[in-house]
Structure formats: structure tokens, C-alpha cells
Amino acid sequence: MVQSSKKVISVVPEPSLRRMPAYLSFSEGLLKKGQEFVSSTQIANYMNIDPTQVTKDLSYTSIVGKTRVGYEVKAMVDILSNFLGFTVLDQAFLVGAGSLGSALLLDDGLENFGLDIVAAFDVNPAIIGKKFNDIEVFHIDQFRDLAQEMKAIIGIITVPAEYAQSVADLMAAWGVKAIWNFTPARIKVPDDIVVQNTSLYANLAIIFNKIHHDREKEI
Numbered sequence: 001m002v003q004s005s006k007k008v009i010s011v012v013p014e015p016s017l018r019r020m021p022a023y024l025s026f027s028e029g030l031l032k033k034g035q036e037f038v039s040s041t042q043i044a045n046y047m048n049i050d051p052t053q054v055t056k057d058l059s060y061t062s063i064v065g066k067t068r069v070g071y072e073v074k075a076m077v078d079i080l081s082n083f084l085g086f087t088v089l090d091q092a093f094l095v096g097a098g099s100l101g102s103a104l105l106l107d108d109g110l111e112n113f114g115l116d117i118v119a120a121f122d123v124n125p126a127i128i129g130k131k132f133n134d135i136e137v138f139h140i141d142q143f144r145d146l147a148q149e150m151k152a153i154i155g156i157i158t159v160p161a162e163y164a165q166s167v168a169d170l171m172a173a174w175g176v177k178a179i180w181n182f183t184p185a186r187i188k189v190p191d192d193i194v195v196q197n198t199s200l201y202a203n204l205a206i207i208f209n210k211i212h213h214d215r216e217k218e219i
């Protein structure tokens with residue numbers, strides 16, 4: 001079999017992608033302090049990982065290190081924020097403007113990471129018509145019409161778990177490309193829709209597991 005010498009552009013492994021926002025935040029800090037170059041060892045020490053892992057992760061991007069000096073900090077900030085999609089704003093809808101949903105609507109930080117929530121939906125008459133951070137909450141029955149008008153491509157689900165699938169169906173029928181699901185329910189959507197499940201509680205379970213394990217070791 002003839003091996004092609006052409007470089008294959010590979011899909012970035014999820015663990016590498018998960019580390020990249022931390023590389024970005026670290027290099028932004030260095031840039032503020034006026035540091036021009038950073039080595040993979042310095043990044044690795046900050047991250048508490050091996051320098052070869054840093055080099056491997058960054059090799060998925062177009063960042064190129066220079067022998068002896070390392071990576072140029074400004075280029076790292078620019079390339080990583082582009083690579084992670086943080087420099088382009090993508091529009092999103094949020095369904096379920098209760099305590100978690102409204103907190104997300106009030107979070108200005110999401111825009112810095114490329115997420116622009118343009119409208120929210122709920123079924124509670126006490127919430128409909130309210131604005132959080134200038135984002136209006138509409139009745140869910142208005143979803144189809146407003147989706148047509150606003151053309152958001154990301155759907156955020158923050159409803160009680162039992163309604164997650166029906167909301168996901170509505171979003172899929174409209175044509176979102178990705179769903180950020182904060183509910184503990186596992187939703188089913190067509191394969192071409194990206195689904196990311198996020199749970200603070202899962203992280204809490206890891207914390208508890210670790211501290212309980214350490215406590216057992218002490219006994």
C-alpha cells in the first residue's frame with residue numbers, strides 16, 4: 001500500500017480541546033504582564049501536565065513554537081481564540097428561563113466565548129415578557145416563528161428533565177446545529193446535531209468521591 005505523505009487533518013481529541021481554553025486564559029494573563037514568549041514547560045507547569053502533552057495539543061492548531069524561545073504569546077492568544085471559535089459570535093436560543101436559565105442569560109461572559117443568546121422561551125406566565133440582560137423571554141409557542149426570524153443555530157436547554165426531549169425535538173425540527181443540554185436527561189436527536197451535556201453536579205460528585213476517598217485513607 002502506498003502511504004500518502006500529505007498531512008492528514010485529524011479531529012482534535014476532546015481532552016486536548018478541553019485544555020485549550022486554559023492555555024488561552026494563561027497566555028492572555030502573560031500578555032497582560034507583557035511577556036513575549038512562553039515555553040511548553042512553563043505552560044505544562046501551570047497546567048500540571050507533561051510538556052509533550054502541551055506540544056501535542058498545540059500541534060492541532062497553527063501555532064508554531066521557536067527553538068529555545070517557545071511560543072509567541074500574542075500569536076497564541078489570537079490563534080487559540082480563533083481556533084476555539086471564540087472570536088465569531090454564534091446566535092443561540094435558550095429554553096427554560098428559570099433559575100439556571102436566567103443565570104445564563106445574565107452572564108455577560110458567554111459573549112466573550114462566542115455565544116450570543118438572542119431569545120429565551122418559557123411556559124410560565126410570570127416569566128414571559130421579562131428581560132434578562134436585554135434578552136426577552138417569549139412563550140414557547142412562539143418558538144417556530146421567532147426561530148425563523150432570528151435563525152439561531154444553537155439551542156440551550158434548561159427546563160426540568162422531563163421536558164428536555166420535547167424541547168430538543170422542537171429545536172431539531174427547526175434546524176439547530178448544536179444543543180447545549182444542562183438537564184440530567186439524555187436527549188435523542190439526529191446524528192448531525194452536536195449535543196453537549198453539561199452538569200455541575202457531575203463535577204461535584206467527583207469532588208465528593210475524591211475527598212471521601214482521601215478521608216478513608218486517613219482512617
Ligand SMILES: NC(=O)c1ccc[n+]([C@@H]2O[C@H](COP(=O)([O-])OP(=O)(O)OC[C@H]3O[C@@H](n4cnc5c(N)ncnc54)[C@H](O)[C@@H]3O)[C@@H](O)[C@H]2O)c1
Binds near residue numbers: 121123124163
Ligand atoms: N447542568 C447543571 O449543572 C445544572 C445545574 C442546575 C440545574 N440544572 C438542570 O437545569 C434544569 C433547570 O433547573 P432550574 O433550577 O433552573 O429549574 P427552574 O424550575 O428554576 O426552571 C425551569 C424553567 O423551565 C420552564 N419550563 C418548564 N417546562 C417548559 C417547557 N416545556 N418549555 C419551556 N419552558 C419550560 C419553567 O417554567 C421554569 O421557568 C433542570 O433540568 C435541572 O436539573 C442543571
